[in-house]
Amino acid sequence: MTDTIEREDRADQLVETARKLFVAGVMSHSGHANLSVRLDDERFLLSPGWVRDLKSEQLATLDLRGRVLDGHLQAAGAEIIAMHGIVYRTRPQVGAVIHTHSPAATAFAVAHRPLPCRTEPMLRFGQAEEVPVVPWGPRGSDVSVRGVAEVLEQRPTTAAVLLANHGLLVFGADPQAAAHLVMAIEESAEAEIAARALGGAVDFPEGALEAVRASMARAASS
Template identity: 30%
Template sequence: MSRPSAPAIRRAVIRACKRLDTKGHVAGAEGNLSARIGATRLVVTPSGRCKADLTAADLISIKTDGTGMVGQLRPSSEIAMHLAIYRARPDVGAIVHAHPLAATAFAVARTPIPKGTLAEVAGVVGPTPVVVYRTPGTAALGRAVSAALRAANVALLANHGAVAVGPTIGVALQRMESLEQAARTILAARLAGRPKTLKAAERMTLEQLWKSGAGRGLVTRAAPRRRI
């Protein structure tokens, strides 16, 4: 299958921006998204702009080593985090960082999404490590997040928000949305009573189902384990 063209990827990023805004996963200029457009370049959302108002022309192109910026606007203040993730995960084609309410509540509590509570957690979301707090926009945050994502595709950023990665912007967005839905459901279940968890064998069956591609049409391969 041929890789989408750079203009097509730009349009996909903008669609994801508008979807995040519509669903309330970002407010104002919050959040940032990026996607690879080749072996050595990516596009990233600009700093200080509402996601609902962005156009494909607003995206900034930059090399994966942080040089060669092309665009009229400043890149996201979290560009260091995006670059660090791409360096640590060559398989990642896109990154979504947002502040969905329920997932961010777990991040503020510094509590991962409980395992074995929902099929989507086992299949689409996977492990949700909580990244130690680091000042937003710093290289230190980039190092912490990229380390956590070596063995996960979603992470909670302590007192900050969440980040999801995938081979495409569509997959990264789906993981972010599934993370938020899981967080909302778990919080609601706690109000209703004491949430029950799936048995280990049941969780394993679900994980195998999603890895085979049978679950919701999304293949969610485990993130490769890499030495840090």
């Protein structure tokens, strides 16, 4: 019973997270995305590839090696299982993974350009460094998954990667944290592109991250 209640709670979190991403306007025109949440050390819940009006009964339960334990995924959804699984295996502290085709962030992915951290929301929501680019590989292929694993190993503190010619992959402690970072990255990508018309974006001053963390700590203790 406890396991069932916990699964329902995690499923509700994913459904609500998908809704918030659409309300925030950070999704692509097609609405394509996939979201997952860790259930325990061996299992996670995964959405299908189209999450507009997502329902909890559409979620499948998988183990970290990609076997479907409960539910059903269509072929398009099955292609992305390994992409989520490699993040959970590589980062035991990660509780949720979100993949989107957020337009501005995807522009950086298509250009094979890392997204610099030049906006305060990125600092506040866990990406105090540029978002690196994973070399292109067919979606869900060994080439693509190995690319994600290699970048995660090279960049142990990044909480997001850009998938070349594809989109954005973000991970966090829970669905809400991951969603906040998706929003922060998409806003930052939009601002970065817009700033180029004004002469280009400017880096934070030295010590900005520490200053933001101190401000957040003061607010939390007041």
